[in-house]
Amino acid sequence: MKILFVSSEVMPFSKTGGLADVAGALPAELTKLGHEVKVFTPRYKVVDKEKFKLKLAVSDLKVELGENEYNGAAYVSTLPGSKTNIYFIENDALYDRDGLYQQAGLDYKDNAQRFIYFSRTALDLCKKLDWKPDVVHCNDWQTGLIPVYLKSIYATDPFFQGIRSMYTIHNLAYQGVFAKDVLELTGLPWEYFTMDRVEFWGKLNFMKSGLVFADIITTVSEQYSREIQTEEYGCGLEGVLQGRQSDLFGIVNGVDYKVFSPEKDTMIAKPYSLKTIEKKHDNKKALLKQVGLPTKRGAALIGMISRLADQKGFDLVAEMIEALMIQNVQLVILGTGDLKYHTLLKDLEIKYPKQLKAVLAFDAKLAQQIYAGSDFFLMPSQYEPCGLGQLISLKYGTIPIVRETGGLADTITDFDLAKDFEHELGNGFVFLDYSAQELLKTILRALTVYKDEKAWNKIRLNAMRCDFSWKASAKKYETLYRR
Ligand code: ADP
Numbered sequence: 001m002k003i004l005f006v007s008s009e010v011m012p013f014s015k016t017g018g019l020a021d022v023a024g025a026l027p028a029e030l031t032k033l034g035h036e037v038k039v040f041t042p043r044y045k046v047v048d049k050e051k052f053k054l055k056l057a058v059s060d061l062k063v064e065l066g067e068n069e070y071n072g073a074a075y076v077s078t079l080p081g082s083k084t085n086i087y088f089i090e091n092d093a094l095y096d097r098d099g100l101y102q103q104a105g106l107d108y109k110d111n112a113q114r115f116i117y118f119s120r121t122a123l124d125l126c127k128k129l130d131w132k133p134d135v136v137h138c139n140d141w142q143t144g145l146i147p148v149y150l151k152s153i154y155a156t157d158p159f160f161q162g163i164r165s166m167y168t169i170h171n172l173a174y175q176g177v178f179a180k181d182v183l184e185l186t187g188l189p190w191e192y193f194t195m196d197r198v199e200f201w202g203k204l205n206f207m208k209s210g211l212v213f214a215d216i217i218t219t220v221s222e223q224y225s226r227e228i229q230t231e232e233y234g235c236g237l238e239g240v241l242q243g244r245q246s247d248l249f250g251i252v253n254g255v256d257y258k259v260f261s262p263e264k265d266t267m268i269a270k271p272y273s274l275k276t277i278e279k280k281h282d283n284k285k286a287l288l289k290q291v292g293l294p295t296k297r298g299a300a301l302i303g304m305i306s307r308l309a310d311q312k313g314f315d316l317v318a319e320m321i322e323a324l325m326i327q328n329v330q331l332v333i334l335g336t337g338d339l340k341y342h343t344l345l346k347d348l349e350i351k352y353p354k355q356l357k358a359v360l361a362f363d364a365k366l367a368q369q370i371y372a373g374s375d376f377f378l379m380p381s382q383y384e385p386c387g388l389g390q391l392i393s394l395k396y397g398t399i400p401i402v403r404e405t406g407g408l409a410d411t412i413t414d415f416d417l418a419k420d421f422e423h424e425l426g427n428g429f430v431f432l433d434y435s436a437q438e439l440l441k442t443i444l445r446a447l448t449v450y451k452d453e454k455a456w457n458k459i460r461l462n463a464m465r466c467d468f469s470w471k472a473s474a475k476k477y478e479t480l481y482r483r
Pocket of ligand 1: 016017018019021171305306307334335336361362363364367386387388389390
């Protein structure tokens with residue numbers, strides 16, 4: 001099949017979250033399965049043309065957005081370690097900025113223009129390349145208009161007839177909702193601005209547009225595909241999703257084990273595997289030194305790597321931190337995001353200088369050192385479409401402590417110390433109620449297992465044996481593309 005994968009971020013070129021990891025890995029896996037895959041993404045400032053050896057492929061990508069005409073170009077390169085072509089759509093007025101979607105916590109005011117231009121040029125570029133995909137795989141709100149375009153203003157052009165679309169929800173909470181007037185910029189006729197199409201409470205909703213018009217909808221875990229059809233998790237779109245239940249599927253993300261494997265990782269102090277697990281301790285020592293925490297005898301080290309957003313459960317951490325710090329534990333937190341959490345974490349760091357370190361940055365190298373050096377990985381998310389942190393941790397023998405939601409529920413099984421060890425499959429610690437007490441109780445349970453050598457060895461064995469490579473997930477996507 002010819003598959004076009006359209007994503008607003010792609011590893012290792014640009015990243016704010018898990019979408020980038022998916023977009024960097026899944027297309028390469030599909031190429032391996034024998035498909036002809038192209039990836040389209042914007043050329044942001046971080047995508048250095050020389051460093052990534054980008055070559056001009058097409059110029060004159062003109063789109064009219066209301067009264068203004070925008071003109072850009074497309075550059076081509078390949079995904080590292082793969083023959084998959086990736087095209088970067090360039091328009092400096094729209095993308096040559098420090099952030100991907102926002103700066104200093106504020107969304108760019110012209111995000112609608114930026115992603116209308118991206119969605120339209122994605123289709124125009126196919127035609128310019130004379131490359132007709134069988135399926136366009138769209139991702140998140142930034143590409144939500146593509147399925148609509150294919151069934152409206154592009155449908156009369158024979159080139160686009162017969163192209164099917166898949167729309168993947170990576171996070172339903174970010175919907176791309178804009179004022180009504182933005183419809184004029186999209187080029188869509190006003191008859192599309194109705195409740196059963198792209199309108200959402202008097203506004204234009206890009207995510208909803210994708211959900212209504214895509215031929216198939218997927219999201220990144222089975223549990224999340226069920227949750228988003230409820231009022232609690234549906235972010236106002238539960239009705240739309242219920243209506244499309246028969247076309248909605250959950251496929252859990254994989255991990256790129258070329259990057260995230262303790263035996264191959266070049267960023268960590270001492271590579272290790274299940275057989276040489278004792279070397280994990282050297283990584284712990286190196287990490288403590290790196291972030292400036294003292295080595296404390298018998299202390300368990302808990303890592304967190306996360307966007308600092310309400311979704312991720314930092315309010316629970318703040319609520320129970322005092323009770324937790326009485327225990328023999330240390331915490332290393334890496335993240336950026338909402339300023340309120342920056343302040344909160346810096347305050348905690350001052351309060352617990354020997355036990356807690358917060359690094360408020362985006363740092364891929366330190367992230368890998370935390371995955372390798374920590375004993376536990378904490379993800380007490382309110383909701384979690386898939387979550388990559390827990391999957392990466394498993395591979396590093398770093399035991400996840402998670403809330404039972406979305407992809408966390410699908411991938412982490414609670415370890416029960418009372419059970420017969422032989423048959424114990426638990427690879428982490430799980431709690432259901434979103435409350436500080438439950439979180440604390442679960443961490444205390446985890447610490448009991450940490451102190452029990454036999455149990456600790458067993459849970460690490462269970463964790464490191466888990467296989468969340470992309471291959472199985474790519475095959476599931478393949479089946480849906482065929483459909
Ligand atoms: P989300 O997509 O909601 O942000 P995921 O768990 O799916 O959450 O993916 C987050 C990815 O981003 C993981 O690979 C995680 O290691 C990485 N990450 C998050 N914050 C940082 C950071 N500050 N520095 C480095 N990597 C980070």
